[in-house]
Amino acid sequence: MRNSNKFQIVIPLDTKAVFATFAAILPVALALTLPPRAAAALPVAQGFAVERWYPSSPGAAWLVADDINQGGRLGGILSATGGVAQQPLVAGSGSNALAAVQRQSQVGIALGVTYDRFRLSLRLNSPVQGYGQSGTVGGYTYIAPQVTLGSHPDTFSDVTIGLDARWLGTPGSALRLGASAQLVVPSGDRRDYLTDGTFRAFGRLLVAGDHGSLMYAGSLGIHVRPLQSAAPPSSPKGHEIVFAAAIGGKAWTTQHAQLSVGPEVFGATALSDLLGAQSTAVEALLSARWEQTEVVGARWRAKLGIGVGIVHAFGAPMWRTVLAIESLQRAEGPVKHNSNVATVAEEDGHDPQAK
Amino acid sequence: MVLSAAGAVFAAALVLQGIVLGLSSLAYADAGKPAAHDNEAFDVMNFLTDRGLHDIEAEPWNAYGQFTYISSWKRPFAAAYTNLGGSTNSMSPQAERSFTGSATMYVGLRLWAGAEAYFVPEIIAERPLSQLTGLGGAIQNGELQKNGTSTPQIYRSQTFIKQTISLGGSRQTKTSDPLQLGQTVDSHRIVLIAGNFTILDFFDKNSFAGDVRQQFLNMAFLTHAAYDFASDARGYSWGGVAELHWDDWAVRVARMTPPQNPNVLPVDFRLAKYYGDQMEIEHRHTLAGQPGAVKLLGYRNREWMGRFDQALAAFAADPAKNATTCQNYNYNSGNATAPDLCWSRRENTKMGIGLNVEQALSEDIGIFARGMISDGQTEVYAYTSTDRSASIGLTARGTPWRRPFDIAGLGMGVGWISSNHAAYLAAGGIDGFIGDGNLHVGAENVEELFYSFNFLRTIWLTADLQRIGNPAFNSDRGPVTILGARIHAEF
Numbered sequence: 001m002r003n004s005n006k007f008q009i010v011i012p013l014d015t016k017a018v019f020a021t022f023a024a025i026l027p028v029a030l031a032l033t034l035p036p037r038a039a040a041a042l043p044v045a046q047g048f049a050v051e052r053w054y055p056s057s058p059g060a061a062w063l064v065a066d067d068i069n070q071g072g073r074l075g076g077i078l079s080a081t082g083g084v085a086q087q088p089l090v091a092g093s094g095s096n097a098l099a100a101v102q103r104q105s106q107v108g109i110a111l112g113v114t115y116d117r118f119r120l121s122l123r124l125n126s127p128v129q130g131y132g133q134s135g136t137v138g139g140y141t142y143i144a145p146q147v148t149l150g151s152h153p154d155t156f157s158d159v160t161i162g163l164d165a166r167w168l169g170t171p172g173s174a175l176r177l178g179a180s181a182q183l184v185v186p187s188g189d190r191r192d193y194l195t196d197g198t199f200r201a202f203g204r205l206l207v208a209g210d211h212g213s214l215m216y217a218g219s220l221g222i223h224v225r226p227l228q229s230a231a232p233p234s235s236p237k238g239h240e241i242v243f244a245a246a247i248g249g250k251a252w253t254t255q256h257a258q259l260s261v262g263p264e265v266f267g268a269t270a271l272s273d274l275l276g277a278q279s280t281a282v283e284a285l286l287s288a289r290w291e292q293t294e295v296v297g298a299r300w301r302a303k304l305g306i307g308v309g310i311v312h313a314f315g316a317p318m319w320r321t322v323l324a325i326e327s328l329q330r331a332e333g334p335v336k337h338n339s340n341v342a343t344v345a346e347e348d349g350h351d352p353q354a355k
Numbered sequence: 356m357v358l359s360a361a362g363a364v365f366a367a368a369l370v371l372q373g374i375v376l377g378l379s380s381l382a383y384a385d386a387g388k389p390a391a392h393d394n395e396a397f398d399v400m401n402f403l404t405d406r407g408l409h410d411i412e413a414e415p416w417n418a419y420g421q422f423t424y425i426s427s428w429k430r431p432f433a434a435a436y437t438n439l440g441g442s443t444n445s446m447s448p449q450a451e452r453s454f455t456g457s458a459t460m461y462v463g464l465r466l467w468a469g470a471e472a473y474f475v476p477e478i479i480a481e482r483p484l485s486q487l488t489g490l491g492g493a494i495q496n497g498e499l500q501k502n503g504t505s506t507p508q509i510y511r512s513q514t515f516i517k518q519t520i521s522l523g524g525s526r527q528t529k530t531s532d533p534l535q536l537g538q539t540v541d542s543h544r545i546v547l548i549a550g551n552f553t554i555l556d557f558f559d560k561n562s563f564a565g566d567v568r569q570q571f572l573n574m575a576f577l578t579h580a581a582y583d584f585a586s587d588a589r590g591y592s593w594g595g596v597a598e599l600h601w602d603d604w605a606v607r608v609a610r611m612t613p614p615q616n617p618n619v620l621p622v623d624f625r626l627a628k629y630y631g632d633q634m635e636i637e638h639r640h641t642l643a644g645q646p647g648a649v650k651l652l653g654y655r656n657r658e659w660m661g662r663f664d665q666a667l668a669a670f671a672a673d674p675a676k677n678a679t680t681c682q683n684y685n686y687n688s689g690n691a692t693a694p695d696l697c698w699s700r701r702e703n704t705k706m707g708i709g710l711n712v713e714q715a716l717s718e719d720i721g722i723f724a725r726g727m728i729s730d731g732q733t734e735v736y737a738y739t740s741t742d743r744s745a746s747i748g749l750t751a752r753g754t755p756w757r758r759p760f761d762i763a764g765l766g767m768g769v770g771w772i773s774s775n776h777a778a779y780l781a782a783g784g785i786d787g788f789i790g791d792g793n794l795h796v797g798a799e800n801v802e803e804l805f806y807s808f809n810f811l812r813t814i815w816l817t818a819d820l821q822r823i824g825n826p827a828f829n830s831d832r833g834p835v836t837i838l839g840a841r842i843h844a845e846f
Contacts, residue, residue, distance in 0.1 A: 109476075150624045153593065153622045154510040154587070154591060
């Protein structure tokens with residue numbers, strides 16, 4: 001065979017990482033082959049997981065997008081996230097509008113373990129508040145949730161298990177590509193609008209990068225959602241495409257910490273009604289994060305987001321506030337790669353000279 | 356609706372700790388003298404420490420896990436009557452099998468100087484004997500929860516913050532353990548705890564009787580059977596604890612949320628109106644060179660609960676106020692000729708005082724004794740139907756027969772009920788757990804013998820035998836023999 005490098009682009013792919021990524025995505029792809037399960041037609045609209053803000057994995061810099069910046073030796077992350085969404089579910093419109101879920105608040109604890117370019121995570125969300133208006137819209141009776149910490153003192157709503165991998169680029173590089181897969185295990189009561197009552201899964205392709213003070217991240221993926229409640233207004237309509245994009249910059253930097261600010265836009269649309277008004281939700285979130293920049297040992301990160309719904313299908317609220325606090329631990333020392341040994345600073349994406 | 360396949364979550368939780376960090380085991384169980392963390396054990400935190408990835412003596416974080424499966428087989432027993440007159444809380448005299456399976460992950464994190472945060476997700480599946488009715492304080496498996504199902508349920512058992520304020524004195528070592536970061540602390544200190552936990556995380560602790568996963572299975576040995584501590588249906592609650600430690604002395608007080616109704620999961624956060632208060636004074640000592648401790652515990656609950664005498668009076672005054680007619684929260688008795696606590700619920704107070712003693716006799720043998728008297732005027736609100744209780748026993752390690760990680764135990768517990776409580780049950784009434792429709796009152800008693808065989812340093816396999824006399828304080832029924840088996844792993 002003739003050997004020519006004339007138009008060849010050399011990409012430093014790590015074979016094991018690619019294999020692991022496809023292994024993670026395979027269950028999602030197989031699950032996609034399953035037909036959506038039709039919900040029984042009932043006069044009472046059944047509850048479902050109304051939340052469409054799917055937080056990024058613990059350790060990810062953004063609130064929604066993933067910067068796939070993990071690296072170094074063994075690391076651990078403990079994250080606490082709290083969020084309030086106002087009117088995440090409004091059935092009907094105009095004078096017939098019914099805020100079936102007027103307000104929903106949750107607190108989540110997430111645990112993560114990182115090694116080199118891989119991240120394994122577990123997210124456990126607990127409902128704190130949920131209430132709304134009961135009524136009839138479109139021939140269906142909506143029964144508002146009644147959730148308080150007292151009524152649900154120890155409840156976990158849907159539990160998420162995730163695996164993320166970066167397979168192109170290094171931490172802090174201008175272009176990073178990766179993939180993620182999450183399995184959502186049902187927990188909680190559908191009547192509380194916290195769960196679909198079925199397993200769900202996400203598979204996403206991730207892109208991110210840093211260039212000087214500029215940073216960006218985005219994702220595009222599929223949400224395997226077996227629940228299809230086509231008839232009741234503002235209800236899930238099966239599998240969805242999910243997307244997110246974020247861009248921002250370092251607004252303030254010191255020797256040991258930095259503050260970054262930028263908008264994030266994210267949403268979902270049902271495959272069965274692509275970009276349909278009843279099946280598409282889009283939100284914008286202005287997020288800011290303060291983080292310590294030490295590359296090893298313990299460091300903290302705090303993230304705040306304030307946002308609004310842009311396209312108001314269920315899940316996109318009138319407004320939303322989100323706060324996350326993360327503790328990140330990493331053992332000292334770099335990871336030895338196949339072809340090179342990265343420095344600690346390179347691994348973490350923080351160039352001490354760059355300000 | 357509950358988790359339909361929560362085993363996946365359990366697997367993930369274990370994977371988070373295990374796949375990267377390796378398999379492991381914890382320290383000794385608390386048999387014989389209380390053991391420090393076994394630094395030679397092959398557990399998660401030691402694994403990391405050995406590789407220079409963790410400082411186990413000054414921990415910024417830690418993570419542990421456990422798995423426990425308990426199976427109980429109840430043999431048929433003699434009973435003069437069962438659920439007489441439509442009462443519903445008799446234990447079935449037929450043979451039955453019960454089980455519990457639980458898995459827990461413990462995560463601790465240092466927040467700032469003196470501050471620690473703990474988060475404990477847990478998953479449990481269970482099937483009780485006779486829908487958890489028919490026994491007072493001698494319930495054969497302390498892992499059982501009142502709202503449990505055979506379908507696994509995942510829930511948050513503990514989430515709390517602990518702040519230690521140092522006041523000087525000597526330095527004391529706290530070993531790395533579940534719900535405890537490895538560190539050194541002052542012997543004079545104030546500790547403030549707030550959040551979601553069980554009161555038994557901090558009160559009435561006993562090195563030889565108090566851990567269902569490692570020691571006695573029966574609930575009579577978990578704490579005082581008459582300690583009706585405020586908690587939800589799983590045994591956890593929300594509230595705050597304040598402790599003062601001063602060398603060998605400690606004083607602790609706590610206020611906790613009670614359930615909204617007796618023995619249910621939802622809790623009432625109106626802590627100024629309804630609450631469970633407790634105070635404990637502890638003294639640790641050395642006797643003949645061996646450590647021991649004495650704890651005096653008092654509690655006072657203010658809750659919306661029924662009094663036995665008032666339920667009887669309401670029924671005597673108007674037989675229409677019986678166990679089948681009350682529309683408020685009740686236990687669904689079908690006995691129309693019986694009184695019911697439902698007719699007497701209002702703001703009431705329950706109080707009790709108890710003593711807890713532990714003493715190591717050697718490096719490998721320890722004894723314990725507990726006793727508590729509660730007023731016995733009001734219904735069980737959270738723990739067991741017992742009004743007065745006592746228990747004694749010993750646990751031992753298998754060091755003499757060259758199995759130092761094996762544990763054996765022998766214990767006896769006795770429970771009594773008040774005269775008003777007995778009169779209410781004799782009239783056919785039921786409470787949250789007991790009520791046969793009639794009663795020939797007797798002290799409910801349990802004797803338990805167990806042996807835990809350790810293998811691979813991280814797994815214990817236990818054989819257990821229990822004999823329960825006068826179940827539900829009724830000498831017309833029983834005794835009941837229950838065989839048990841337990842497998843327990845720590846990592």
